[in-house]
Amino acid sequence: MAIPKEHLVAMCSTMFKIRYFEEQIRQIYTEGKSPVFDIAAGTIPGEMHLAAGQEPVAVGVMPHLQPGDAITATHRPHHVAIAQGVDLNEMTAEIFGKSTGLGKGKGGHMHLFSTDPSFGCSGIIAEGMPTACGAGLAFKRLGQNNVAISFFGEGAANQGAFHESLNLAALWELPVVFICEDNAFAISVPKTASTAIADNSDRASAYGIPGVLVTDNDPVAVYEVAGEAIRRARAGEGPSLIEVKTDRLWGHFEGDADAYRADDFKQAMLDRDPIQTFPQRLVEEGLLTESEVERLRAEATEQVDAAIEFARSSPFPEPEDALLHVFA
């Protein structure tokens, strides 16, 4: 492992931050929703897609990013946004629907937009991919040495926008890296019922670009593959497609009974949970001590708690503000 220690530490600490964040949101999401669950009620209403288990995909990419790089993510965006360093206070406040949020409460958890770092997401499957191409086009045209990273689920790989985006990026040799988070399910539909082939990375050949499969839900494996793809993109060698086999530990959205996934499938995921295995490995390999791990965990907790406190104590927008910001 020729990975600089600070990258390993950063990945580990970011994983802690993501997981703790998702756990907190999961908890807070239930506030005001009992004894009767009502999706419209509580501190955080609406749909909530959490990414616990998918941290490695996000944190493995992060150490390779440079200022000005752009990311587009999906309906399940928190892990990616946190890894990229989107302002945690503003992001959390947005999820709480507060006026201090990234979108002043207008966007919500599926519509987090930030300019610095450049982050965007969408609730429409695969539709973040074309905008990533556009970011890449702008970088190329403006002579910026930046890359755009597009995250999407394996379910998205059967949507037309996937195909159009891959072809466009390959054709125009855009600095874009496409990262498919394959958690084997699109809501209840298993990949075997949606995708005619086993691995989306094999679809790269339809565009003449590199396609790489990462079979382990492991930050280091992602780090290595993403590093090479980002290097290529930054060097003007064009886009790449990466598929990472990852795990969605919880339901598709909060409140999902998750009855469509077998118990042993779910148990197997818990058994290999990277939030346990990755720090363990760093300790085993002597890169971190147990107490350093605990410190990282504590720091992560502290930042997330502060962000949640910021969100909680922020005011709601004024109702009439709904009418603002349709046009610039």
Next chain:
Amino acid sequence: MAIPKEHLVAMCSTMFKIRYFEEQIRQIYTEGKSPVFDIAAGTIPGEMHLAAGQEPVAVGVMPHLQPGDAITATHRPHHVAIAQGVDLNEMTAEIFGKSTGLGKGKGGHMHLFSTDPSFGCSGIIAEGMPTACGAGLAFKRLGQNNVAISFFGEGAANQGAFHESLNLAALWELPVVFICEDNAFAISVPKTASTAIADNSDRASAYGIPGVLVTDNDPVAVYEVAGEAIRRARAGEGPSLIEVKTDRLWGHFEGDADAYRADDFKQAMLDRDPIQTFPQRLVEEGLLTESEVERLRAEATEQVDAAIEFARSSPFPEPEDALLHVFA
């Protein structure tokens, strides 16, 4: 060549019919459009996409069809419709906008629909592909031993619907054959400026289905490849993707100055025009005599002339009929 003689003869005679039809339409299209060209004027107004040069793709498929098989085609549909045996009188009358037309004058040349044989086309790029999947689904569900053939241009292969359709057909093992007519141009945009790889047949691997390239604009080559794909589909072995390198001899639509294609490119097409080379070859191989070829040509001419006469002498629909047929 283990091809039954009657198939070769049928292919040849159908090619004559198609070419003569397209030539006649081309001629008639100019009626009422001089001295000043006005797309709205004349016997046949509107856009007109002719398929001269692409006959081999259509006729090579035809001998393998059985009653009940379905075809979807594109904005450039005549060659395919004629090869399938769509009623020539009604089709021609539709192109003339007459009440005796397939669609009583409502559809026009990009919207030819027939039930027996089952033919449909669309003016929207790649959007005939999903409906072909649906035909295949119906055949499968209803236990009909039929196949659906979807024709589309190489330009269509970069549209989302291509990807979704191929994946769906492969996933559900539908009896569908996808045939890409690669004439190297989408209006003025060369394939090299639209498609990240050289051959769309290579995209079949993204769906785990056979992909075959036919490099010659030759009915026999198409016949062989299409025969195997249709056999597979009919046998329940799933879909195939075929790309045929073919030639669009004329402009994208009538009136197109065609300035974007080099003179030598255009000359090379004329030099290898299958309407010359194919009958020649049949004569050389002793399968047809010169006089038999002439008889086929004459028969084709006669049928097309009769259809045009039918169309010319048919009445226009009553203006108020525009209000009919929105709902059944």
Next chain:
Amino acid sequence: MTTLVERKLTTQKAIAEAIAQEMERDDRVLVMGEDIGVYGGIFGATEGLLDRFGPDRVIDTPISETGFIGAAVGAALHGLRPIAELMFVDFFGVCMDQIYNHMAKIHYFSGGAISVPMVLTTAVGGGYSDAGQHSQTLWGTFAHLPGMKVVIPSNPYDAKGLMISAIRDDNPVLYMFHKGVLGLGWMTHNPRATGSVPEEAYTVPLGEAAVAREGTDVTIATVGLSVHRALDAADLLAGDGISAEVLDLRTLVPLDKTALADSVRKTHRLLVVDEDYRSFGMTAEVAMTAIEEAFDHLDAAPARLAVPDVPIPYSRPLEQFVLPDPESIAASATSLIRG
């Protein structure tokens, strides 16, 4: 007063039952869409169907709306009568071509020779903070484009009868169910989402509005969850001495102009309420229709209340501000009457 114990169902169960009965009756009916199998539909419209009819007729699809809705069109052209589900209407942008250029136009293009007997079901509406890509109604968008019927049930009885009519119709029918009228356990409780539903199959004709509440002073015309809001508003108005008639349009295409005109001839005043965007949508169309059909009977210009022309915002106070509610409906009706 009836002594029969009437069977009560939620709108969601009424829809699922209608589909099941038609699948039972007609082998050509099948259902396709995302999560409509094991999951039973995100909003339960296909609950129980997989178990009963198996995976050949209850088909989970990839997230390929153009692909599978187009496949439904193709299947409808070749002897089946498919029901395709677009999970949220908000996603129409990825597959609209199949819907409006193919599903809705092929019958016309063919000069009436070919029909496209299919139902496209879709969930609409907001009010639960699902933000700007999961909360729209968009029925105005579809009703504007020719060739598809547009059905919007507001209660369990209609939901079943309209669904059976839709499936039996030889035309493409867009069946838009508002999430708020379904009676889902995980949505805000809505007593009007449960009601008496006969067990046997029955139809509610497409193109007939229903008077949801009779009144004499003002007609409140609307669809979907806003029918419930209007009924609540009518209660408020009654307390204020105003007798409001609530007209549930039930289908926007065909639009029941007769019922609208009849109601307006009685009340002489019209308020059109809509959960779709205000401009270039339902409110102006219904208001103008009333003007065209019954101008001389109107004592005032029709009024309209709809979502202002802004995307649906996420945060609760913002979203509640843009949606019509009983109070704002009552206020609009009052000012229409009292000036």
Next chain:
Amino acid sequence: MTTLVERKLTTQKAIAEAIAQEMERDDRVLVMGEDIGVYGGIFGATEGLLDRFGPDRVIDTPISETGFIGAAVGAALHGLRPIAELMFVDFFGVCMDQIYNHMAKIHYFSGGAISVPMVLTTAVGGGYSDAGQHSQTLWGTFAHLPGMKVVIPSNPYDAKGLMISAIRDDNPVLYMFHKGVLGLGWMTHNPRATGSVPEEAYTVPLGEAAVAREGTDVTIATVGLSVHRALDAADLLAGDGISAEVLDLRTLVPLDKTALADSVRKTHRLLVVDEDYRSFGMTAEVAMTAIEEAFDHLDAAPARLAVPDVPIPYSRPLEQFVLPDPESIAASATSLIRG
């Protein structure tokens, strides 16, 4: 009376000139779309640009509308000011999600923090037998959905000024040019498609209607080619002693309510003419707006004339029957006035 020789351009050349001048002025402007390079745009809107600005700024695309319009959105978010061309508006169904859920909403989702400065150009309209998938106007569809301005020039002068405004606007602007107003050599000759256009750059503000002809008896409000039809109708009406005012709305979003109300206050009668489908579209919206803004000044209910709710048919007699023309406009105006 001026002695200056004024420069005449067709609308098509005025559009291409506007784009060229803005590309000259602002390096961030680029154009992308199908056949917009060597071909110069199927309708000539990008004529000459490839030679002048090269393939880095004039980019022919694959037939991937979701891909390249989405790329334009992404580029607009990252410092460019793209112009993307959707060849015919009829194709919106393959890419609407990028248009209405992304281009039009990102500014709102970001609470105003991020803007999407881009122009989406598209050809609209029929009348030349291009049938049901190549002849629609569909502006009602776009104007119904929040977050994008909708611009529809009817003449060369406006076309240039509106295009320059659109490019300089920090919002997404949908710029819809009717094929019939472009002055293309291969379309039916239209004298109004050629007119004086200043050489230097100038703007026509978005959101201001123009009185195309003054009159006192009736206001005919419309857009695009129907402005020309209305002007011809006004000639016919003048012969019949009726003085018609023709109001060219020019943009549907923003809609110039003031100009509409002003005109109606003068004429007391309104006829709205539209080449889009009649129901749930522009005619009802403009009519209701007039009612809301100037009810007391109306001597009669507003009337509307639009494409009936049928797909655009191919055959000439059928298509001519469904499109508004000077005669049908004059007849509608006459019956509005004389009953």
